[in-house]
Amino acid sequence: MPEMVIRSDDPRCAELEGAGWTVVATSWGARLRVTPALLEGLGQVVAGAGQSGTRIRELTVSDADAVLRLDAATAADYPGGIATSHEPLDAAGARDLFTRGRVFGAEHDGVLVAITATEEVGALVETAFTAVDPSHRGQGLATAVKAASVLAHAADGAALFGTGGASVNTASLAMNRAVGYEITETWHTYRPPAESAE
Template sequence: MTARSFGARLDVSDADADRLSALVSTVGAGVALRSLAEGDVDAVLRLDAATLGDYPGSLATRHDPLDRERATPSRTRRAFGALDAAGLLLAMTYVDVTGTTAETDFTVVRSAHRGRGIGVALKAFSVQVLAGEGVRRFRTGGSADNPAIIGANQRLGYVTDEEWVTLELRA
């Protein structure tokens, strides 16, 4: 076994709206949460390049570098960001929406700003926005060797419902 990964779900009917609001409010002064748009793509690409080596796991959870097309938000590929007062993109999460289901592609926080609750607040914000637009089921996942995202998902109310292992043949 070379890696472990997980999948988790959050149904809007089970979500604690007050908890989500409280998590969003923890982002702190000087940080704004908002939807990202086409005008943010250059900042997205810079943050993506700066954090490429930060994703734990293996083949099952790797993050492929974004290109301009994958970085451009759309009606079905939503993006949310946390920006500081100077407009620097501190964190981002991308979510693919199909009907009333949303699947988180990835969430990343600039290394100097980790451990401050920005990623949790941003992910809670994305759930609030999309739930307000009619999304009813959220899916997420990642490396089981990433305690930060596991803790964030638990705080948001996600329930782990799938686990996988990556195996490699030893010679």
């Protein structure tokens, strides 16, 4: 029997736990609503990154090879679990990001070191994934590229944004809160008793 992902406030959680299922991962979903004050703050975040010598910009399909290289360098860093897994990109997948949505990046000395990819799902702008080169973490670059994505979409009229991640990735959670996202839901990944005992 496969693992099941269920919202934490679903009554079935108690039923599964009573039947011996175990929680093997927890994830969260968050929303951001645009306000003038929020946009002003995000503009300062992007400007601050630029002052440190990093270039924050919207990428184009001509950057697909650089996106592919960065994705390969960070593919092993995503937490496991069916709710938050990230399928490594191939060349076609990297190009497809620009067909399906928009991609924003941070460059240091001309090298792409951080990206966030977004897609519009109805009125909601969803984050597909965000990645930072291991040697450039802890510099606020994920916050900066995500801030840039919100600013760009908001300039085109978007007002509601969504994102999510694994609870074990506390850095991602802190980054999204810094951008202005608020947690709206949590999800548990359950494994059935037979598999839990193996």
